[in-house]
Amino acid sequence: MEKYLIYILAGFSGGIVRGLVGFVKNKTIExxxxxxxxxxxxxxxxxxxxxxxxxxxxxxxxxxxxxxxYAGTDFIENLYKIKIAQKMSG
Numbered sequence: 060m061e062k063y064l065i066y067i068l069a070g071f072s073g074g075i076v077r078g079l080v081g082f083v084k085n086k087t088i089e090x091x092x093x094x095x096x097x098x099x100x101x102x103x104x105x106x107x108x109x110x111x112x113x114x115x116x117x118x119x120x121x122x123x124x125x126x127x128x129y130a131g132t133d134f135i136e137n138l139y140k141i142k143i144a145q146k147m148s149g
Contacts, residue, residue: 063115066124070114071107073128078106106131 082099110128113135117127127134 063118065121066114066118067111068114069121069124070117070128071111073114073125074106074108074110074131075103077110077129077131078103081106109135 082102107128109131113127113131114124116135116138117124
């Protein structure tokens with residue numbers, strides 16, 4: 060059980076980092092001059108939740124779970140495609 064908690068936390072952390080990178084990118088590259096704290100917190104929380112889901116699906120090492128959490132929905136979508144391809148071929 061402790062192993063899965065580590066995967067969840069690593070994935071959650073990766074998702075939060077991804078959300079923060081997106082926020083900084085929005086502020087610097089797109090020169091966004093408005094800040095909505097509620098939107099920011101919800102976005103970061105959702106990124107963390109998606110990251111936690113990806114982290115638990117990675118289920119190998121905490122480092123992989125962190126990276127899966129950072130990749131978030133991209134990771135989940137590709138994992139799903141791989142699983143479907145395996146079912147269809149075998």
